[in-house]
Amino acid sequence: MSFARHSDAVHVRAPGKINVHLGVGARHEDGYHSLATVFQAVSLYEDVYATASDGFSISVVGDVDVSEVPLDDRNLALRAARLLAQTADVDQGVHLDIRKGVPVAGGMGGGSADAAAALVACDALWGTELGSRRLHELAARLGADVPFALHGGTAIGTGRGDVLTPALARGRFDWVLVLSEQGLSTPEIYGRLDRMRMRGRALADDATELLEVPPAVLQALRAGDPAELAPVMMNDLEPAAVADRPDLELALADGVRMGALTGIVSGSGPTIAFLCAGPEAARAVQEELRATGRQALHVHGAVPGAQLMG
Incomplete structure (x- = not known):
């Protein structure tokens, strides 16, 4: 995860993931399950382009079928942008142009990668400078896989998968x-x-x-x-x-x-x-x-x- 100064347009790339190991525990009352997983980020990417706008809007194209991707507030990236604006008391909007390379509904966290990229892009676009720890907190509110998409690499995920511990993985x-x-x-x-x-x-x-x-x-x-x-x-x-x-x-x-x-x-x-x-x-x-x-x-x-x- 990296940051830049305020700009009129920002491009952020975030990877899809593989669960090298995925242990699923009991279902909790909130509907989530306890997990013990190992994520590995791989070289299949989502590209999010954020540009200044009066409101919040989104467009989606890609190398994969994007016909089922919502273009309203059901979209995790759009929700991420709104959450960041609310958290940082930003009165600006953003247009997100998403170019998908990760399969939709494919088990590789493409929507989570979009949300992570939107958080980083809007933080840079608006100059909010929330820092990695605060962005991680917001990511966890959006979904269990979003924090890992922020950090990448190889990591152990516990809780809902959002409590991350870096895992040493040598080589390729x-x-x-x-x-x-x-x-x-x-x-x-x-x-x-x-x-x-x-x-x-x-x-x-x-x-x-x-x-x-x-x-x-x-x-x-x-x-x-x-x-x-x-x-x-x-x-x-x-x-x-x-x-x-x-x-x-x-x-x-x-x-x-x-x-x-x-x-x-x-x-x-x-x-x-x-x-x-x-x-x-x-x-x-x-x-x-x-x-x-x-x-x-x-x-x-x-x-x-x-x-x-x-």
């Missing part, structure tokens, strides 16, 4: 993402997991204090060894995501058969992330997946969070 991790034309609703996937657990088809962590990231995951990240990380990756939401999507199960099997070390549904899905041994292996897996007609992208991590661009 190469991923091949398989995108899906049909998105999934995060609340619906969490609800399905709850129902599956009630029927005994998935295990629940009843005691929040027992929900933690396995040491083997953190050790593999510290070692910078994808072969060590692959067998310990896990996502509690994956059974719920693939329950009615046999195409996801088929893609997971195909990617490994084609040379990936392992595959995992990213967050609530439906994007699938295949961990590969290195750049050359990832390019080979990408080519084979594309040959089957799938949309496959080669990305790497970890990358920084929301950044002002020149």
Whole structure:
């Protein structure tokens, strides 16, 4: 996360994320679940351009399908701009032009990246200079994944996922993402997991204090060894995501058969992330997946969070 002086126009880029590990605990009364997760920011980006305006407005284009992205106050980036203006007592408006590269409803936190980028962009545009700690607080009010999109890198997320602890991750991790034309609703996937657990088809962590990231995951990240990380990756939401999507199960099997070390549904899905041994292996897996007609992208991590661009 970086800042700039007051300007008439600001460009901020924020990354999508992969959940290398996602443990989901019990559902709380507020509807959220306890989480123990490891985020990694990857080189697939959202670009937000903020320009001074009398009111608050937004436009969205992208390399992905943006037809389902709301252009009113349901949009997280627009809510972020309004929240910052209210918090800092700013009487100006902003127009946000969003150019999306992260799949919509794909489990990679694209909307959260937009919100993080909007916070940084408006802070710079209006010269409010709230600082990283205050922006983090605002980000947590907007959504559980927004604080990580601010900071990027690799981090452990606890609570709702918004309590972050940086995780040491050496070297570079190469991923091949398989995108899906049909998105999934995060609340619906969490609800399905709850129902599956009630029927005994998935295990629940009843005691929040027992929900933690396995040491083997953190050790593999510290070692910078994808072969060590692959067998310990896990996502509690994956059974719920693939329950009615046999195409996801088929893609997971195909990617490994084609040379990936392992595959995992990213967050609530439906994007699938295949961990590969290195750049050359990832390019080979990408080519084979594309040959089957799938949309496959080669990305790497970890990358920084929301950044002002020149």
